[in-house]
Amino acid sequence: MRLFDVLGPVMTGPSSSHTAGAVRIGLTARRLLGSRPLNAEIQLHGSFAATGRGHGTDKALVAGLLGMQPDDPRIPQSFELARQAGLQFSVGSVTLRGAHPNTAVLHLTGEDGRSLEVVGASIGGGRISICQIDGITTNFGADYNTLIVHNLDTPGHVAAVTGCLSDHAINIATMQLYRSTAGGYAVMVLECDQPIPDEVIAELRQKPGIVKVTSLNL
Amino acid sequence: MSYTSVREMLNACKANGKPLYEVILESDLAESGLSRAASEAEMRRLWAVMCQTSADYRACDRSMSGFAGGDAAKMEAAAAGGVLLSGSYLSEVMAEALKTAECNACMKRIVAAPTAGSCGVLPAVLLPLYRAGVCDEDAVCRALFVAAGFGQVVAARATLAGAEGGCQAEVGAASAMAAAALVDLRGGTAEACAEAFAMALTNLEGLVCDPVAGLVELPCIKRNVIGAVNAVSAADMAMAGIVGHIPADEVIDAVAEVGAAMSKDLRETGIGGLAGTPTGQKIREIVTMGQQ
Numbered sequence: 001m002r003l004f005d006v007l008g009p010v011m012t013g014p015s016s017s018h019t020a021g022a023v024r025i026g027l028t029a030r031r032l033l034g035s036r037p038l039n040a041e042i043q044l045h046g047s048f049a050a051t052g053r054g055h056g057t058d059k060a061l062v063a064g065l066l067g068m069q070p071d072d073p074r075i076p077q078s079f080e081l082a083r084q085a086g087l088q089f090s091v092g093s094v095t096l097r098g099a100h101p102n103t104a105v106l107h108l109t110g111e112d113g114r115s116l117e118v119v120g121a122s123i124g125g126g127r128i129s130i131c132q133i134d135g136i137t138t139n140f141g142a143d144y145n146t147l148i149v150h151n152l153d154t155p156g157h158v159a160a161v162t163g164c165l166s167d168h169a170i171n172i173a174t175m176q177l178y179r180s181t182a183g184g185y186a187v188m189v190l191e192c193d194q195p196i197p198d199e200v201i202a203e204l205r206q207k208p209g210i211v212k213v214t215s216l217n218l
Numbered sequence: 219m220s221y222t223s224v225r226e227m228l229n230a231c232k233a234n235g236k237p238l239y240e241v242i243l244e245s246d247l248a249e250s251g252l253s254r255a256a257s258e259a260e261m262r263r264l265w266a267v268m269c270q271t272s273a274d275y276r277a278c279d280r281s282m283s284g285f286a287g288g289d290a291a292k293m294e295a296a297a298a299g300g301v302l303l304s305g306s307y308l309s310e311v312m313a314e315a316l317k318t319a320e321c322n323a324c325m326k327r328i329v330a331a332p333t334a335g336s337c338g339v340l341p342a343v344l345l346p347l348y349r350a351g352v353c354d355e356d357a358v359c360r361a362l363f364v365a366a367g368f369g370q371v372v373a374a375r376a377t378l379a380g381a382e383g384g385c386q387a388e389v390g391a392a393s394a395m396a397a398a399a400l401v402d403l404r405g406g407t408a409e410a411c412a413e414a415f416a417m418a419l420t421n422l423e424g425l426v427c428d429p430v431a432g433l434v435e436l437p438c439i440k441r442n443v444i445g446a447v448n449a450v451s452a453a454d455m456a457m458a459g460i461v462g463h464i465p466a467d468e469v470i471d472a473v474a475e476v477g478a479a480m481s482k483d484l485r486e487t488g489i490g491g492l493a494g495t496p497t498g499q500k501i502r503e504i505v506t507m508g509q510q
């Protein structure tokens with residue numbers, strides 16, 4: 001373990017998994033949405049549902065949706081700040097099958113009208129995993145700039161996407177491929193060393209067979 | 219690469235004639251690619267946050283559950299009133315451990331050291347010495363590197379997560395890291411740091427993780443007090459030339475083995491131990507009722 005993972009992170013208490021990780025899930029969901037969220041329906045599963053209020057998990061998720069980092073001292077006031085920022089939200093609980101005990105489901109609508117469903121798990125020490133985007137399995141930690149491409153499960157898409165990234169001098173750090181059972185989609189999750197520019201996303205959206213492009217820039 | 223054994227760490231000191239913090243800092247620089255200046259600046263930032271957390275403590279703060287807060291102020295009042303058995307350093311250590319751990323429960327900013335639940339131990343033993351002028355910021359930061367280096371070995375050989383190893387892995391590790399830091403601050407040898415670390419960890423071996431209602435409050439906050447006081451006593455034993463006889467690496471391995479043998483109910487699930495007592499369950503009901 002890295003030295004500053006043993007000492008650190010600096011975070012708003014009380015729990016690295018239930019508070020710091022929850023802020024990161026909210027923040028990552030906001031970045032994936034790509035615009036300011038106006039509406040958020042939050043559902044907590046497992047330990048998040050059972051002890052979430054005591055750990056401030058609900059406030060932490062909302063704080064992340066407002067763009068706060070895990071060490072932001074305003075996390076306890078996030079509900080109030082959300083109202084001021086025009087973010088409508090609700091928090092409920094849900095039981096998901098086979099999900100990590102610290103899981104949250106976020107249904108978001110942004111100011112540009114786009115909506116997005118993100119399922120995120122807090123897997124310990126403040127680290128997270130984004131498990132689903134719009135119902136399709138993913139699995140990434142949101143530690144890198146990430147490009148998520150949903151495409152038809154037909155040949156040629158990987159080459160098209162990696163070609164486009166290399167044209168823009170973006171280096172791929174890791175790449176995962178999934179095949180969704182639902183709808184014959186395939187999903188590519190590419191973690192990149194550089195931020196993913198809007199042109200790349202626009203270009204990819206034009207390509208035949210590509211259903212959806214989502215990006216996370218840190 | 220960070221060290222995976224205390225023995226290797228001590229050998230590196232001996233072989234290169236370098237102090238412990240230097241050996242630890244260099245191994246991290248090689249791994250992280252950070253510059254020395256950036257790494258030292260980051261440690262100073264962490265120390266500044268530890269100082270700030272203590273300064274921001276308010277006696278009136280309460281946690282979401284309502285069960286945590288106000289105890290550090292009671293401790294300070296009792297110390298001022300002359301009713302405590304502990305001398306001034308120890309009573310300050312206890313008050314500081316409560317302060318930081320209560321701040322954590324009350325959603326204030328802390329440094330996970332090594333975890334949020336055990337965040338009060340290291341600042342508790344260091345702050346009173348720093349305030350009294352016994353050591354300056356540079357010495358504290360060197361001691362924090364020493365603490366972190368030992369923590370890295372625990373992470374490599376065992377775990378720093380209560381959910382995996384019980385509280386011996388959180389407050390136990392924090393306490394052992396703090397004991398090593400104290401010996402370093404007092405000018406003890408690298409060997410003495412390792413002895414203090416080993417004795418502190420030995421004395422909290424077997425501690426289970428049984429948070430009432432699953433919250434980082436009860437027993438966590440007061441466990442930070444025992445973690446800090448245990449660190450002071452282990453450091454003092456080591457400075458007196460007392461040794462623990464079981465080497466640090468073997469103690470860590472024992473902690474790993476004991477952690478693996480612990481029932482899941484006693485590893486942060488909020489089911490067994492204190493969490494399962496009639497009162498613990500009643501508190502859980504109260505806390506979850508407030509939720510609906």
Ligand code: SF4
Pocket residue numbers: 333335336379380381384385386388389426427428429433434435437438441486
């Ligand atoms: S009891 Fe568990 S949650 Fe509390 S400090 Fe110890 S390890 Fe952490």
